Amino acid sequence: MRIGPSHRKYRLSAGSELLRVGYWQRAEPGQLRGLIKRFATREDHARKSGKPAFLWRTRRLKAVAIYEARFEAAPAVFRHHKLPSLSSYYVRDGRYLWPETGEPGKPVLRR
Numbered sequence: 001m002r003i004g005p006s007h008r009k010y011r012l013s014a015g016s017e018l019l020r021v022g023y024w025q026r027a028e029p030g031q032l033r034g035l036i037k038r039f040a041t042r043e044d045h046a047r048k049s050g051k052p053a054f055l056w057r058t059r060r061l062k063a064v065a066i067y068e069a070r071f072e073a074a075p076a077v078f079r080h081h082k083l084p085s086l087s088s089y090y091v092r093d094g095r096y097l098w099p100e101t102g103e104p105g106k107p108v109l110r111r
Contacts, residue, residue: 012038019059024066032071033098036063036078040089048085057083074098 017023024032043056061081064074075098077084089097 012042021062021066024063025070029067029071032063032067036060036067036074037089037098039063040078040083043083044085044089047083057081 012018018035024035027035039056039060043053043060046053046056060078060083064078067074077086077089077097086092091097
């Protein structure tokens with residue numbers, strides 16, 4: 001099942017294939033990176049709104065463990081048990097935290 005980036009965030013409802021460990025074990029690196037970032041964002045939103053963040057935290061940590069076992073090390077911000085509160089888990093100080101291609105810290109290009 002191929003899902004474009006614009007539809008991925010809307011597919012994280014209960015019962016979605018994207019929430020299953022089996023999918024994470026088959027996913028391509030870019031898809032798994034996107035899911036990990038989305039889990040981090042959901043966890044942060046849940047924590048800020050006073051809702052339990054446990055479910056999103058466990059998903060994030062499991063997905064990071066699978067990513068690191070299959071591909072390479074994930075950025076430290078996603079490996080921490082307690083996720084630091086950031087305004088964005090995609091871009092910080094004009095640089096990508098975990099770009100789709102290249103190394104972390106790549107500058108964001110304005111169009």
